Amino acid sequence: MRRQIIAGNWKMHGSRVENAALVDAIVHKLPNSSAEVWVCPPFVYLAEVGRALAGSRISLAAQDVCAETQGAFTGEVSAAMLRDVGCAGSLVAHSERRALYGETDQLAARKFAALLAAGLTPILCLGEKLAERESGRTFEVVDRQLDAVLDLSGVAAFSRAIIAYEPVWAIGTGKTASAQQAEEVHAHIRGRIASRDAKIAALVRILYGGSLKAANAAELLSMSNVDGGLIGGASLKAEEFLAIIAAARA
Ligand code: PEP
Secondary structure, eight states: OOOOEEEEEOOSOOOHHHHHHHHHHHHHHOOSOOOEEEEEOOGGGHHHHHHHHTTSSEEEEESOOOSSSSSSOTTOOOHHHHHHTTOSEEEESOHHHHHHHOOOHHHHHHHHHHHHHTTOEEEEEEOOOHHHHHTTOHHHHHHHHHHHHHHHHOGGGGGGOEEEEOOGGGTTSSOOOOHHHHHHHHHHHHHHHHTTOHHHHHHOEEEEESSOOHHHHHHHHTSTTOOEEEESGGGGSHHHHHHHHHHSOO
16 A cells, blocks of 8 residues: 655745744654655755754655756756755645746656656646636646656656645635545546556555645545645644644555
8 A cells, every 4th residue: 555645835934943843843743653744844944944853754845946957047946955955855836836936837847857867756736726627627737737747757757756636726725625526636647647657656646735634634535546645734733734644544
């Protein structure tokens, strides 16, 4: 069975003092769960949070990465730099990056490839907007987002990557996809990968994200194709995040 992953996306929240308290609480009260745990702090806090996580079983990831390796790209951070400060991976093309910063499927694919080239794990975010769901285009949208990456990096790359299905209408809105809605799209994504390589499809972890919290975690995480969660708001509250970790499938 695939080991579940519970990953916290802190977005642009926190401070040195707040992060220290959050990490301390998570590290010291981590439940006896078999889930892998990741946290994704803002760039400027990565090294310090990484030091606070040292010796724990929690992995560090960034929220974004530059597609280029080095050079005149002011304000950007490369995959090698992320590895240098202790990251094991990074989110790629979170829906906020796609919507607010114009990230295209092609740029997402290049960022994914840059992480792999640096030996890091991409956590590829996919998901449809409300209007796309309502017009019956959910599968078409996630296929397009996924295919851009498959076409550039090949299906074998997914043996070293994680996928996060995050319906845009459920992120930060308090509206959660039902367990059946999540399962349906996760099964579809796995099927799309299986059409290229069944063995890789069976192993790739597909996380659900979108208003996941302690109260709905057990139901969502019990679905057979839901291999964990990418959690925004609830990952900033230690008790909530710990309860979600505890709800992960054994
Ligand atoms: C996210 O930021 O990836 C996310 C899923 O946010 P939230 O849990 O707050 O909806």
